[in-house]
Amino acid sequence: GNSVTQMEGPVTLSEEAFLTINCTYTATGYPSFFWYVQYPGEGLQLLLKATKADDKGSNKGFEATYRKETTSFHLEKGSVQVSDSAVYFCALRDTGANSKLTFGKGITLSVRP
Amino acid sequence: GAGVSQTPSNKVTEKGKYVELRCDPISGHTALYWYRQSLGQGPEFLIYFQGTGAADDSGLPNDRFFAVRPEGSVSTLKIQRTERGDSAVYLCASSPGTSGENIQYFGAGTRLSVL
Numbered sequence: 001g002n003s004v005t006q007m008e009g010p011v012t013l014s015e016e017a018f019l020t021i022n023c024t025y026t027a028t029g030y031p032s033f034f035w036y037v038q039y040p041g042e043g044l045q046l047l048l049k050a051t052k053a054d055d056k057g058s059n060k061g062f063e064a065t066y067r068k069e070t071t072s073f074h075l076e077k078g079s080v081q082v083s084d085s086a087v088y089f090c091a092l093r094d095t096g097a098n099s100k101l102t103f104g105k106g107i108t109l110s111v112r113p
Numbered sequence: 114g115a116g117v118s119q120t121p122s123n124k125v126t127e128k129g130k131y132v133e134l135r136c137d138p139i140s141g142h143t144a145l146y147w148y149r150q151s152l153g154q155g156p157e158f159l160i161y162f163q164g165t166g167a168a169d170d171s172g173l174p175n176d177r178f179f180a181v182r183p184e185g186s187v188s189t190l191k192i193q194r195t196e197r198g199d200s201a202v203y204l205c206a207s208s209p210g211t212s213g214e215n216i217q218y219f220g221a222g223t224r225l226s227v228l
Contacts (some may be wrong), residue, residue: 004155036219042221043117043204043219043220043221043222044156044204044206044219045219046216046217046218049214049216051214089155089156091155098144098161098163098168098208098210098215099169100146100158100161100169100172101146101148101156101158101206101217102158103155103156103157104155105153105154105155106153106154106155
């Protein structure tokens with residue numbers, strides 16, 4: 001079956017540092033990819049998505065490119081802020097718009113002032 | 114409502130008891146999903162409804178778990194004879210259910226604690 005692997009956390013960075021959160025996957029068919037974020041005390045929110053190979057999703061300064069050759073969807077941000085402190089989840093959706101999401105374990109990011 | 118609403122936000126019960134968790138999806142969304150998130154893990158799929166019918170229930174762990182969506186809107190997840198291992202955050206998500214991007218929008222979850 002499909003699976004998503006995220007790098008081990010937690011991650012602590014200073015403000016304005018560069019962020020990379022690794023996400024790799026195994027999947028059949030033509031999945032779509034998502035990064036969800038969970039801020040303290042809140043529910044999961046969609047951060048960005050990519051629906052086909054080589055697509056780049058971007059939002060709020062975050063970017064991720066769906067790379068089929070390396071089976072990855074790594075999340076990056078050039079300069080993190082304290083307000084980016086949250087838990088980040090990588091997820092894939094099976095072929096088919098109504099399919100379930102398969103999530104990674106999530107990683108906690110803390111950004112120091 | 115503006116988003117997916119889940120009630121209660123917290124539920125404490127004793128081992129062996131029956132519980133019901135409610136999900137009110139975004140108005141007009143025909144697809145509804147239940148996930149379970151254990152501590153330190155990502156959400157795991159339980160069941161998906163398209164309209165009133167369960168289109169995929171492959172994630173339900175055993176027959177103590179059951180979910181309904183009788184009118185194609187509100188859904189209830191029912192857990193019989195609860196066990197301590199059922200303690201988790203239960204998440205509900207809804208999506209438009211049509212072709213295209215069909216993004217899943219999540220509620221804040223119900224935290225279930227089985228003592």
